[in-house]
Amino acid sequence: MTNPHSPPTDTCILKVVVGSHAHGLAGPDSDKDFRSVFVLPTAELFRVGFKYQGTRMMKEEDDETAWEIGHFLQLALQGHPLVLETLVAPVVTMDDWGTELRQLFPRLWSAQTAYDSFLNYCENQRKKMLEKKDGRPAKYAAAYVRVLFNLCELLERGSFSIRISETPVGEVVRRIKSGQYRPGEVIDLGEYWSEEAARRLRTCTQQARPDLADAFLLKLRKAFLR
Template identity: 35%
Template sequence: MTEPSKILLSGIVGSTAYGLAGPDSDIDRLGVFAAPTADFHGLDFPQESVVSSKPDITLHEARKYASLALSGNPTVSELMWLPDNLYETRHPLGDELIGIRQAFLSAKRTRDAYLGYATQQFKRLEARGDGSFSADTRKRTAKHARHLLRLCSQGLELFSTGQLRIRLDDPQRYLDFGERVADGDIDHARRVMAGYEAAFDEKPSVLPDEPNRAVVEAWLRRVRAAFYEVQR
């Protein structure tokens, strides 16, 4: 596991952060860490990601994290937008990362990423048919449906306002949607998807055409400088 001293930012994400967690929900953690700068000077790059199940945490090295966030990856990006009480580690360079979160945003990548992830969820729903499946499969179907709606609503808000709200205003809306789709109403999910696709097309975006890579690059270079030690 990555040394705590090298973790720049970490926090509780997923259903707990959205307000959708149930009694059986896992607590998911996400973080970004800095590998020693000298490790990039050899033949092989250091490990880019560290995943643990005890506890459930995924850590991405700073360069990989920045690349994923620049692509609009919703799961990775939410780390920079958590409510303060959900952060568990905040290095000064992690605070800087939160401070430049707008630099990662762009209109097309936000649209494509959020709708793309939502479409993945919908395909999983569609493959399960009319709701005539086991209790365990039904539970997974309801979960995928909830996250489909969440991705669409969060993505559209980010696209149109430039702000990503992690905690959902009305969690029950998403829970009810999940149960309805799990009961077999796949057409309802299809209509919701179509409605959000149309909304993305109709609403103007406040986001720029391209992310500000220069700002992100400058942050990453500060990380490299901070974690450079001469190896003898």
Template identity: 30%
Template sequence: MDHTKDLLLEGVVGSTAYGLAGPASDIDYAGIYVEPTRNLLGLHPPSRQTRQGRDGADATYHEIGKAMRLMLSCNPTATEILWLDGYTAESAFGRELVGLRACFLSATRVRDAFFGYATSQFRRLAGPRPPASAARRAKHARHTMRLLWQGYELYTTGRLPIRVPDPDRYHALGAAAAADPGAGSVHRLLADYEYRFDTAATALPPTPDEAPLDDFLHRVRRAHLDSPEAAARDEAAL
């Protein structure tokens, strides 16, 4: 099924968005779509996620309900779409969701999600043999550094930056990790950011603000109860 229709948001993510793309990098898209509400009411509701190409590129689309649950856990991959500089597709509901992005945030979940994802990237570097290729090790190292930086910025400022400020530092770390089976430089970076998180004052609340998010999702479900055409009319009235 093609979930490029009924989109709330779609944008370019991945290395291109981070400013870390190389000549061989793919262009990755992420999106949020709405399943007609009636389709969710039966015994066998459709899948709420699909992975498929878009113009020859990789693309991942989450249904709005699943996307919002992931965002409430501060999942880095799901969360970043709300903080992009621009979009390849957006609707009125999509713009409203971007305006609600701070409501998803909470201090503990941001730290656990971003630091946890960074740690999982590091484990791919220093994990069991056979080792990953040099190119793959370099990529894991870059993403470890990027997740740590983004998570700390979000934790301390309340805003999630997407594009890294100094790509050369990330590529240098990747090169060091590719040449070092123990990935010592990445391990030291993790330890440094663990200390930073432990000693930093957070700009985030202890819990997310769920009431406006719940109201938003109810309105989206009502608007998409029947046909996409009816939903379009409801969105145009916003």
């Protein structure tokens, strides 16, 4: 399937919906957010002067972040929370390559790496909340707590909930997003879930399999050489 937002030589293998519509927290004025994974023809990678662009940000009626498959797999192995979320979020479009990519999810993350990456992301969200970035501190406060809870789920059961509204913290996150919690209260919640994540990390033995990611990428590159 060709991604209409990219040059015609790019192939979109996976597109998912994320953000408030996926989390069950959308309001009447909520925009839709998407993430996608695309593949460049293998021959393009070997052209003289080729400049690899691993991430693309597209803003039209809706926001979409797209990653080229090689960069996507690298970020997944680094435990990037937005990338890992793409592997479990509700699908908009997906071909056979996208299906195989999603099936790799259990082999793409390691406990310690994911823990470090999720915490780094959450600390950044907390900073944005305190700085009242974009005049939307509640948005970052909600993300801070939501992603910490997702980390706890990941370390406990090997995956995490996208529809946060249906989890034990759903109502709290909804109220945080609507501005009903003070920053100090949000930080207290964050500290609680951070401690819980550290506790669960001690018993989580999950290790990534980069060799399987390499094998998938090699097979895909060969297929897209034709």
